Amino acid sequence: MASTRGATVEFRDVSKRYPGQLAVDRLSFKVPAGKICILVGPSGSGKTTSLKMVNRLIEPSGGSILVDGQDVLHKEPTALRRGIGYVIQQVGLFPHQTIAENVATVPRLIGWPKERIDARTEELLALVGLEPSRFAARYPAQLSGGERQRVGVARALAAEPPVMLMDEPFGAVDPIVRDRLQNEFLRIQRDQGTTVLFVTHDIDEAIKLGDRVAVMRGGKLVQYAPPAELLAHPVNDFVAEFVGSDRGLKRLALLTVGGVDLDTSVARASVSSNAPVLSPATTLRDALIRMLASETQVGVVLDGQRYVGVLTLSKIGKMIQSDT
Amino acid sequence: MIEGEPLIRWDWIASHLDEFAFRLGEHVELTVIAVGVGFVIAFALSLLILRVPRAEGPITWITGTLYTIPSLALFALLIPYTGLTILTAEIGLVSYTLLILIRNIVRGIRGVPADVREAAVGMGYAPREILWRIEVPLAAAIIIAGVRLATISTIGLVTVSSLIGQGGFGFLILEGMQRSFFTTEMIAGAMLSVALAIVADALLVLLQRRLTPWTRTA
Numbered sequence: 196m197a198s199t200r201g202a203t204v205e206f207r208d209v210s211k212r213y214p215g216q217l218a219v220d221r222l223s224f225k226v227p228a229g230k231i232c233i234l235v236g237p238s239g240s241g242k243t244t245s246l247k248m249v250n251r252l253i254e255p256s257g258g259s260i261l262v263d264g265q266d267v268l269h270k271e272p273t274a275l276r277r278g279i280g281y282v283i284q285q286v287g288l289f290p291h292q293t294i295a296e297n298v299a300t301v302p303r304l305i306g307w308p309k310e311r312i313d314a315r316t317e318e319l320l321a322l323v324g325l326e327p328s329r330f331a332a333r334y335p336a337q338l339s340g341g342e343r344q345r346v347g348v349a350r351a352l353a354a355e356p357p358v359m360l361m362d363e364p365f366g367a368v369d370p371i372v373r374d375r376l377q378n379e380f381l382r383i384q385r386d387q388g389t390t391v392l393f394v395t396h397d398i399d400e401a402i403k404l405g406d407r408v409a410v411m412r413g414g415k416l417v418q419y420a421p422p423a424e425l426l427a428h429p430v431n432d433f434v435a436e437f438v439g440s441d442r443g444l445k446r447l448a449l450l451t452v453g454g455v456d457l458d459t460s461v462a463r464a465s466v467s468s469n470a471p472v473l474s475p476a477t478t479l480r481d482a483l484i485r486m487l488a489s490e491t492q493v494g495v496v497l498d499g500q501r502y503v504g505v506l507t508l509s510k511i512g513k514m515i516q517s518d519t
Numbered sequence: 520m521i522e523g524e525p526l527i528r529w530d531w532i533a534s535h536l537d538e539f540a541f542r543l544g545e546h547v548e549l550t551v552i553a554v555g556v557g558f559v560i561a562f563a564l565s566l567l568i569l570r571v572p573r574a575e576g577p578i579t580w581i582t583g584t585l586y587t588i589p590s591l592a593l594f595a596l597l598i599p600y601t602g603l604t605i606l607t608a609e610i611g612l613v614s615y616t617l618l619i620l621i622r623n624i625v626r627g628i629r630g631v632p633a634d635v636r637e638a639a640v641g642m643g644y645a646p647r648e649i650l651w652r653i654e655v656p657l658a659a660a661i662i663i664a665g666v667r668l669a670t671i672s673t674i675g676l677v678t679v680s681s682l683i684g685q686g687g688f689g690f691l692i693l694e695g696m697q698r699s700f701f702t703t704e705m706i707a708g709a710m711l712s713v714a715l716a717i718v719a720d721a722l723l724v725l726l727q728r729r730l731t732p733w734t735r736t737a
Contacts (some may be wrong), residue, residue, distance in 0.1 A: 277643035287638025291656045301642055334733040346540050349597055350642075360641075 201229035201390035202357035204249065209258035211244050211414075220414040221258065226407065228263075228357075231384060231391040233401040236411035236437075242394045245411070246360050249392060250279045260462045262358055277305050279387065280351030280359030284366045286343045288335040294346055295321070295331040301354040321347040322383055341372040348380065352387060361393045365400070377404060398438055402426065402445060410434050423449045443515040447479040450514060452496055455479070457504030466505055467491045472496065473506060483511055485499035527704045535638070538691075539711060546687025546715060549677045552609055554670050555658040557616030564617070565624035566650075575625070582621060585614040590679045598683065608680035615676060616669040623665025627658025658732055667720055674716040688712040 204226040211219040219241040226232040234242035247253040249260055251272045260267045267275055288297050295316050302312045320327040322456040323345040335343055344364060351359055365373045365380075372496065381404060384391055395401055401408045402422040410417045410425070418430045429435035453475030471485040473494040486494050486508065494506040564582075568575045593611045601607040631654050639653050655662075678689030686693065691708030695701045728735065 250641060252637075260586035273643045273645050275643075276641060281641035283634060283637060285632075285634035285643070287632075287636075287641075289635060289639070289653060289657075290632075291731070304643055304648075336733065342703065 200355060200357055200388040202359055203228045203261075203389060204232070204390055204392060205246070205261040205264075207259050207261065209245070209248060209260055210256050211241070211248065211253065212256040218230070218414050219248070219255075220344070222411075222414075222416050223258075224407075224409055224416060224419045226390055226392065228390055228404040229388045231393060231404055232407045232409060233405035234392065234394045234409050234411060235396065235398060235401040236417075238396060240411040241414035242396075242409075242411050243362055244414075246362055246392055246394050249358070249360055250276045250281060256388075277301050277354065278358075280354055280356040281361065282344075282347050282351045282361040282364045284363040286335075286347040288343055288346055288350070290335050292334075293331065294325070294333050294335070294338070295327075296348055297335065298349045298353050301348055301356075305354060307354075315353060322352075322386070323349045324379060325349075340368050341376060344368060344376060350382065352383070352389065353389075356389065358390045358392070361391060364393070366395070366397075380404065388402075388440075393460055402438075402449070410437060444480065446515070447483060447511070450479045451475060452477045452479065452482050452494075452506055455506060455510050455514060457496055457506060458510065459504040461505050463495065463502045466493060466495055470495050471507075472497055475503070479511055479514060482506055483508075524702070526702050527706060531703050532707055535707075539707070542687050542690055542708075543711070545685070546674070546677055546689075546712070549608060549612065549680065549685060549687055550670065550673050550715075550719070552605075553612035553673045553677075554616055554666065556609065557613045557620055557669060557673075558666065560613065561620035564676050565621050565628070568621070568625050569628055572590060575694070578621065579618075582614075582617040586618045588614075590615075590676060593680065594680070594683050602603070603684045605685055607683055608677075608685040609681070612673055612676055616673060619669045619672070620665050623661050623668075627661030627665075628654045630661065631657045656730075659730050660727060663723060663730070667713070669721045670719050671716045671722065674712060676717060678712055688715070 198213065206224050209219060209222045210217065222245055226233075234245060236242050244253055248255045249262070251267060255268070255464075262279075289300070292300075292446045297311075298316045298319055299312045302315060307315075316331070317327045322329055325342060325345055330338075330342070330346075338346065342378070344367075347364065351361075365376050368376065375401065393404060402425070405417060405422050405517050408422055408425050409419045412433060418425060418434050420428075423446060425434065426438055426442045426449070429438055429442070435442070469489050470491040471482075471489050471494045473482050473485070473496045475496065476499055482494055486492060486506070492508050496503040496506055564574075564578050568578060590611050593614070594607060597607045597610055601610065628650075633658070635653065636649065639649050644653065677685075677687050678692055680686045681689030681693040688708045688711045691704050692712070693708075695704030695706075695708065698704065
């Protein structure tokens with residue numbers, strides 16, 4: 196049921212001044228509908244301030260923020276917030292309400308009929324992987340950290356908002372749970388088609404989740420690009436350092452075997468039978484690991500049953516060099 | 520103490536059950552009005568403190584001072600204006616509940632976690648909805664703890680208002696003293712007052728469990 200429910204979000208010259216400090220400095224960028232935009236940067240870079248200006252938890256000092264072309268400052272704040280999903284690191288579930296009541300928060304506020312609320316609550320709990328019959332009647336204190344964060348995401352999506360804001364949502368859970376939550380988040384976001392603005396200080400999370408990544412520093416937007424481009428062409432030393440000296444390797448995780456100009460001159464029969472079999476969808480990072488482990492230095496690429504060619508280490512090396 | 524009398528004359532007690540029931544009604548009425556009116560005033564002042572933190576100092580000072588005035592002295596001060604009436608008794612009793620109630624209401628609402636409040640604002644709760652649907656329910660356990668304290672101390676203080684012609688079970692204590700120290704009546708009055716406090720406290724504990732089911736599941 197992938198839909199084009201998402202709205203575009205546009206920052207136009209947005210600034211936030213505090214006494215003696217410019218927290219956000221003339222920020223301009225545009226997030227296409229249904230995409231995930233990650234705001235990333237060191238602490239104090241203005242990323243959370245920028246996020247909170249979208250639902251007016253913080254009021255901008257200048258500029259405008261447009262959601263589907265409408266200036267958020269022209270809307271009444273509570274009405275605006277009911278139309279925008281909001282997820283925070285500490286989750287902020289209401290301890291005195293059951294899981295079902297928590298999820299139903301915004302639909303209740305905007306007056307959905309009870310049957311529709313019940314149906315949506317059940318649908319969402321199932322969507323985030325919490326069996327409704329087991330979890331609906333529990334209280335937040337009875338859940339683990341990972342389960343609570345799932346409820347937080349379900350609650351934010353309840354009233355089918357076109358935009359969702361997420362402030363370091365997976366920052367407080369352990370790495371294994373975080374990885375699982377990230378994968379589920381990607382699946383849910385594609386399913387719901389919601390436009391997402393997502394704040395993190397973790398560049399790996401930004402690269403994994405983002406369709407676009409906005410790197411911020413000192414209240415300014417330093418670079419705004421898809422992850423692969425950010426890794427291939429950092430605009431300056433700050434971004435290069437921020438994405439890490441291993442950015443070549445990180446980039447391999449975003450590229451697939453299908454994108455490489457394979458060596459087709461080698462007959463399949465002449466390749467060692469120890470060589471790993473790869474598909475065009477395999478990431479170059481996984482291909483590299485398997486090739487190194489097999490000691491054959493090459494991989495056989497099959498598209499289904501059809502032999503396509505061989506991948507060599509030097510081809511992978513060229514992919515790293517080509518853009519950096 | 521009357522010569523040759525036992526400490527408690529059970530026949531007297533058995534023949535005065537109607538009197539006890541009447542005094543119970545009086546005692547409960549004085550207590551419920553005091554805690555009820557006190558709660559309304561305390562709630563309003565607490566909201567003022569939460570909105571205007573500068574008000575906390577003066578309000579605490581005034582209610583604290585009221586709390587320290589001996590009830591006898593307060594009654595003596597009021598009698599020229601309000602006479603030997605229930606109003607005189609209630610002015611004193613209400614004043615004594617304020618300090619405890621305000622302290623607990625303010626502490627309870629301030630204790631609502633910041634992330635819960637931020638999530639509520641971020642999802643579009645209006646300020647009034649945050650107070651009634653989030654803050655007050657979450658503060659309920661602490662607020663009711665304050666109501667329990669206020670109720671117990673009010674039930675004790677009600678007996679003193681017998682000196683101005685009110686007083687519920689306090690009337691029995693006072694009359695027992697005036698009737699050449701009739702211990703049966705004095706003890707009956709005191710024990711009934713204590714029993715009422717225990718029962719009232721137990722009822723409030725039940726109320727708190729009823730209102731805060733989530734606190735038992737953690």
